[in-house]
Structure formats: C-alpha cells, structure tokens
Amino acid sequence: MKQNKRQIQKETTRKLILQTAYEVYSKKGFSATTNMIAKEAQISHGNIFVHFPTVENLQICLLEQFGIDINEQLHEMSENNNSLEDILYAHIEVLIRHQDFYKRLVSEGSSLPEQTKYVYISIQSSVSFHLSQVIETYQKKGKIKMLPMHFIFNTWLGLIHYYLSNQDLFAPDGSVLNRYKKELVSNFINLLEI
Amino acid sequence: MKTCISCGMPIVKLEDYPLNDETKDYCIHCARPDGSMQSFEEKKESMAVFIMKTQGFDNLVAHNAAKELMRKQPAWESYFDIADK
Ligand SMILES: [Zn+2]
Numbered sequence: 001m002k003q004n005k006r007q008i009q010k011e012t013t014r015k016l017i018l019q020t021a022y023e024v025y026s027k028k029g030f031s032a033t034t035n036m037i038a039k040e041a042q043i044s045h046g047n048i049f050v051h052f053p054t055v056e057n058l059q060i061c062l063l064e065q066f067g068i069d070i071n072e073q074l075h076e077m078s079e080n081n082n083s084l085e086d087i088l089y090a091h092i093e094v095l096i097r098h099q100d101f102y103k104r105l106v107s108e109g110s111s112l113p114e115q116t117k118y119v120y121i122s123i124q125s126s127v128s129f130h131l132s133q134v135i136e137t138y139q140k141k142g143k144i145k146m147l148p149m150h151f152i153f154n155t156w157l158g159l160i161h162y163y164l165s166n167q168d169l170f171a172p173d174g175s176v177l178n179r180y181k182k183e184l185v186s187n188f189i190n191l192l193e194i
Numbered sequence: 195m196k197t198c199i200s201c202g203m204p205i206v207k208l209e210d211y212p213l214n215d216e217t218k219d220y221c222i223h224c225a226r227p228d229g230s231m232q233s234f235e236e237k238k239e240s241m242a243v244f245i246m247k248t249q250g251f252d253n254l255v256a257h258n259a260a261k262e263l264m265r266k267q268p269a270w271e272s273y274f275d276i277a278d279k
Contacts, residue, residue, distance in 0.1 A: 064266075072195065075204045118262035121245070125263070126203070128248035150250030 014051045016041050022062055026100035030059065030108050056113050063116060066101065067123040070094050074130040084134050084144075084192075088156070088185045091127060095160065096177045103164050128153045144192040156188060199269040200224035200237060220269065234273050238264060 020041035024032045034055055038045040052058035070091075077090045095102050109120055128149075135152055138144045160177070163184070167176040177184075196205045198221035205221050208214050212225030220231045223240075232240065241260035245251055251259070264270045 072204060075206060115262070118259055121249075121251075121259045122202075122263045122266075124249060125245060125259075129203070129244070132248045148250075149248045150246070153248055154250060 010051075013043065013047065016043070017048055017051055017058070018062060018065065021058055022101060025059075025062070025104055029104050030112060034058075056116060059112070059116050060119050063105075063119040063123065066098055067119065067126065069098070070123060071126045074127065077130065082134070084138055084189060085185060087131060087134050088188065089181065091131070092160070092177055092181045092185065096175075096181075099164070099174075099177060103167070106161050107165055124157070127157075131156070138192075142194065144189075145194055147192070152192065155191075159184060159188065198224055198267075200231060200267055201241070201263070202267050224269075231269070234264070234270060237270075 017037065021037045024037050024040055028036070034048050035045055038048055048058070052061065073090050073094045074087065077087045082090075105120060109117065112120065131153060132149050135144070135149060139146055163170050163176050163180055167174060170176045171179045196219070197203065198205055198219070200220045201224050203210075203221050203223065205211065205219075208216065210221050212218050212220065212222050212231075213229040215229060218225070218229075218231075224232055224237060226232055226236075238257065238260045241263060242253075242256040245256040245259055246253065249256075265274050
C-alpha cells in the first residue's frame with residue numbers, strides 16, 4: 001500500500017516534469033535549461049534526473065508523446081476511408097494543438113541531438129505514411145496528379161512550415177494555422193487535382 | 195490501443211492485421227505475403243525504402259533512421275541488446 005502510494009507520487013512528478021518541460025520548450029525553445037524547468041515545476045533540480053537520466057532522454061520522451069498523439073489522430077482518419085481533405089485537416093488540427101512546440105521543433109530541429117532528430121523523423125514518417133495511403137488511392141482513381149509521393153509530402157510540409165516560421169507576418173496574434181487552414185487545405189488540393 | 199511490436203503503428207481494425215488474423219501482434223505492413231513477420235533486415239530495408247519514397251531523404255539517412263525507428267520497438271529489442279554489447 002505504502003509502495004503503491006510512492007509509485008503514484010513518482011508517476012505524478014514524472015508527468016509534472018513532462019508537462020512543464022513541454023511548456024518551457026514551447027515558450028523558450030530547446031536550449032532552455034533543466035534548471036528553468038525545475039524552477040517552473042517547483043521541484044528540485046536533481047529530481048528531474050531521478051526521472052530522466054539525461055536532457056536528451058527528457059526531450060525524446062516529450063517528442064514521443066507528441067508523436068503518439070499525431071499517429072492516433074491520423075490513423076483514425078485513414079481507417080475510415082476519409083477524404084484527402086479530412087486527413088489534411090486532421091494533420092493541421094493536431095499541429096494547432098501543439099503549435100508552439102511544433103514551431104520550435106521545426107526551427108530548431110537540425111540542431112537537436114542525433115537521437116532526438118530520429119524521433120522527429122519518425123513523427124514525420126507516421127504523417128507521411130497516413131497521407132501516402134490516401135494519396136495513392138486518389139492517384140489510382142485518377143483524381144490527382146501522378147507526382148512523386150515525397151514531393152507531395154514535402155510541398156505540404158514546406159507550406160505549413162513556411163507559414164509557421166513566418167507567423168509574425170501572416171498572423172501577428174499567433175493563430176496562424178487556424179487562420180489559414182481552410183486556404184491551405186483547399187488550395188493544396190486544387191494544385192494536386194487533375 | 196494495440197500497437198505493432200515491429201513498427202509501433204496503431205493496430206485498430208481487422209484490416210490492420212496480417213491476413214486479417216487478430217491473434218497477431220504485428221501489423222499488415224510488417225508481415226510477409228504469407229502472414230509471417232518480416233525479419234530485421236527485411237523490415238529495415240522496407241522502412242528505409244518507405245522513408246525515401248515518401249520523404250525523399252538521402253539513402254544513408256533513410257537507412258539509419260529506419261534502424262533507429264526499430265530500436266524503440268519490442269520485436270527488435272534483443273537484436274539491439276546483442277548489437278550494442
Ligand atoms: Zn508494423
């Protein structure tokens with residue numbers, strides 16, 4: 001019973017660290033220190049390392065959670081024979097939920113440690129997987145152009161990343177994806193359609 | 195939610211299973227045509243090909259990424275244990 005209580009306490013602290021790290025990284029970027037995270041979470045600095053042996057380990061756990069969220073959302077979509085429009089919207093909606101965090105990932109991705117970068121690649125792979133299933137079906141039916149899958153995917157990501165990284169120009173209030181999602185989705189499909 | 199032990203993708207519907215066999219704990223994308231699970235090398239190769247096809251990455255980067263993706267999956271744990279020693 002006592003052990004159980006301790007385990008619950010441990011799990012609660014772990015979640016608190018993850019949640020706080022997510023917020024701190026979203027606000028300040030991945031160069032934010034564990035000291036800042038500990039301060040914000042109101043725990044001792046050493047306590048972080050009881051739960052996460054290294055900073056890299058903490059960042060990987062965060063990215064993995066984000067990846068699971070994306071994966072589950074998109075999987076549900078592609079399961080039910082959803083349209084290309086639905087899946088693009090689903091992608092944007094998940095990104096809107098994680099907008100500040102994702103923006104940091106995009107702008108700082110190339111300077112992340114090797115292992116963390118691979119988690120980032122795996123997240124994009126799960127997006128490209130779900131998108132490619134719908135795209136291939138559309139191509140087989142002759143509904144959209146026979147462009148290479150990677151070109152379609154990179155064009156879509158490039159578009160989103162451009163709007164995100166220039167958020168101050170497109171939507172100074174910060175809600176850039178929310179504001180432009182309709183335009184982005186419908187025009188992207190128009191580009192692809194035959 | 196059940197996820198594939200080989201690639202980590204969600205397994206939700208009957209169509210996600212190899213040959214619609216719900217007793218399997220790996221997904222249709224990790225199975226050979228006869229329904230058995232792909233080997234480590236087969237999976238690594240097919241994943242790298244998939245990454246190059248859908249994201250256009252460099253060949254070596256794609257192969258490294260495929261291997262790292264597999265490191266996280268329960269099906270390949272023992273492979274990495276041995277390889278890392
Ligand atoms: Zn699989």
